Amino acid sequence: MSKRKLQSMNRRSFMQSVGALSASLALGCNRSGRAGAAGASRPIRIGILATTDMAPIVMAEKLGYFKKNGLDEVILTKESSWSNIRDKLLIGELDLGQILFGVPFLVYSGDDSAGKVIKIALTLNVNNQTLTLAKDLAPTVGYGHTGGVKAAIEDIRKRNTSRPPTFGQSLNGSLPDMLLRSWLAASKVDPATVHIVTVPPPQAVAKMKVGELDGFYTAEPWHEVAVREGVGFTHYASQDMWQDAPDKCLAVNARFAAERRDEVKRVAKSVLEASRWLDVPSNRIEGAKAISERAYVNLPVDLILPRFEVEARFNLGGGLGEKQFPPLGALAFYKGGRASFPHRSHGVWYMAQYVRFGLVRNPPDYNAATDAILMQDLHREVAGELGVPLPDDDMTPFVAQIDGVNFDPHDVGGSLRRYA
DSSP states (O other), X not given: OOHHHHHHHHHHHHHHHHHHSOOSOOOOSEESSOOOOSSTTSOEEEEEOSSGGGHHHHHHHHTTHHHHTTOOOEEEEEOSOHHHHHHHHHHTSOSEEEEETTHHHHHHHSTTTTTOOEXXXXXXXXXXXXXXXXXXXXXXXXXXXXXTHHHHHHHHHHHOOSSOOEEEESSTTSHHHHHHHHHHHHTTOOGGGSEEEEOOGGGHHHHHHTTSOSEEEEETTHHHHHHHTTSEEEEEEHHHHSTTOBOEEEEEEHHHHHHOHHHHHHHHHHHHXXXXXXXXXXXXXXXXXXXXXXXXXXXXXXXXXXXXXXXXXXXXXTTOOEEEOOTTSSSBSOGGGTTTXXXXXXXXXXXXXXXXXXXXXXXXXXXXXXXXXXXXHHHHHXXXXXXXXXXXXXXXXXXXXXXXOEEOTTOHHHHHHHOO
């Protein structure tokens, strides 16, 4: 079956699953109110997944910011996968959710879902994605360079005749998906010659352990788990591929955004306050303890904290030693307001990569997409009320280190031609 046909089938399956999804409420793992009647009286439902970048949403609840901003009934629902959150945001079973920044752009520009809108109120965090490879590859490829990758992948191909080299990523169109493909391209490996599969982050270590994956690119803390269990080693952190890449966002159901904008603003204000709180170094331990609870990440604090702290320290595994990042050089939630602002240029970059790697057949209308998805006016209102400075680089060209291309959001065609 051709790659194009397979992608088309996957997109059709996605849209069928959206239509078939039950409209019943998900059980909340954490409640600040009780289920109420439909309409404005019912609680606000926010979906989260077991990754450390859920922290601003969780801390907005635990620090009382939701209630302070007039939201007495908020339910956080712990979902099993990013696709669950995406689908429930589309049909309105969730009002808001933590999701990968690129996903609303693929939904909008996808061949079988074109024009469907999931809104973005703010960026939840930058960085926090990692590429882990199977431990036996450590001597060949090491950390932070692509020199030995092609030879290692060819060796996998020769040793394992039952399947092609297989790499997991969080969800089609996400930062892990795009940077995984960029890493392969930079390594002189055609992404079409390997198997790229979607794996919910909490399942990735188990799948590598049983030999289903040669590597996976997802969010923390699951890479720390892979290192501690001796299953894999850290080959790249996303900040070494693209410094301050937008990772997760606070996404909003389009109808909810239109009909209950004031409540969206109150949620965004609460989450932005929590983001600012989390970037204070002394608060990270409390944040790690909070998200370690069973209702959230459900892992011991000592597995979360090393890559969660403001000055993150990665035990790379595979005999490669440690990697120390400067303050806020790894996971950052606020970063003086720069990390929280949803940039138009970032949305354009994601859509350009969909064209580059064949995830969409036709180039989308980049301006129409960013206008439809990004709630920048709402973010500016919230930032103004909180005294949060706004960045002035909304459409400024930038370079992702992994490919070295100067990406100009004003000239997408020219930027695409610069990729090898």
